[in-house]
Amino acid sequence: SQTIHQWPATLVQPVGSPLSLECTVEGTSNPNLYWYRQAAGRGLQLLFYSVGIGQISSEVPQNLSASRPQDRQFILSSKKLLLSDSGFYLCAWGGFPGYTFGSGTRLTVV
Amino acid sequence: GDSVTQMEGPVTLSEEAFLTINCTYTATGYPSLFWYVQYPGEGLQLLLKATKADDKGSNKGFEATYRKETTSFHLEKGSVQVSDSAVYFCALSKAGNQFYFGTGTSLTVIP
Numbered sequence: 453s454q455t456i457h458q459w460p461a462t463l464v465q466p467v468g469s470p471l472s473l474e475c476t477v478e479g480t481s482n483p484n485l486y487w488y489r490q491a492a493g494r495g496l497q498l499l500f501y502s503v504g505i506g507q508i509s510s511e512v513p514q515n516l517s518a519s520r521p522q523d524r525q526f527i528l529s530s531k532k533l534l535l536s537d538s539g540f541y542l543c544a545w546g547g548f549p550g551y552t553f554g555s556g557t558r559l560t561v562v
Numbered sequence: 563g564d565s566v567t568q569m570e571g572p573v574t575l576s577e578e579a580f581l582t583i584n585c586t587y588t589a590t591g592y593p594s595l596f597w598y599v600q601y602p603g604e605g606l607q608l609l610l611k612a613t614k615a616d617d618k619g620s621n622k623g624f625e626a627t628y629r630k631e632t633t634s635f636h637l638e639k640g641s642v643q644v645s646d647s648a649v650y651f652c653a654l655s656k657a658g659n660q661f662y663f664g665t666g667t668s669l670t671v672i673p
């Protein structure tokens with residue numbers, strides 16, 4: 453069966469520090485992978501999606517970046533975090549007709 | 563562009579009350595519609611879906627009917643339980659990769 457792993461579960465980072473969140477998928481090959489952010493009191497915002505190794509599409513301009521070094525690995529990064537980067541980050545795989553989400557990473561930038 | 567609008571929360575109900583969470587959508591073509599649920603501290607889980615007009619999705623006592631004439635996909639449950647307390651997201655997707663989510667509706671069920 454397919455599973456998706458996301459870590460860490462929680463993270464507290466100072467402003468200006470770097471960020472690396474990792475997501476891996478098991479039990480499937482060549483999945484479509486997604487990074488979403490859920491800010492406090494707001495809905496889900498699609499940040500990046502990837503249809504294959506090295507293929508990244510960005511949905512919104514920001515100081516975050518994403519990479520897909522392996523078929524089942526999707527990484528969300530930042531060189532310098534901002535306070536506004538705080539939120540709940542969700543990795544997802546799949547596509548039509550449904551996603552499977554990871555358990556999320558709660559990032560607090562202080 | 564495509565979008566989803568859901569009713570504002572938070573919603574607080576007593577156990578065994580009837581639940582309705584409204585969701586309307588704007589989309590060209592023929593989207594599929596979804597409800598996702600997020601329990602406290604967890605990621606999102608697919609609750610139910612409907613892929614064409616007049617389809618009814620159902621799961622765990624929740625139901626939603628795809629109404630093309632009113633562009634709606636309201637979530638209902640006849641008798642809520644404390645364990646249903648969560649945030650509920652309405653979403654749409656067309657035959658492609660991208661989903662559009664509503665802002666979420668927080669539900670709290672009190673005993």
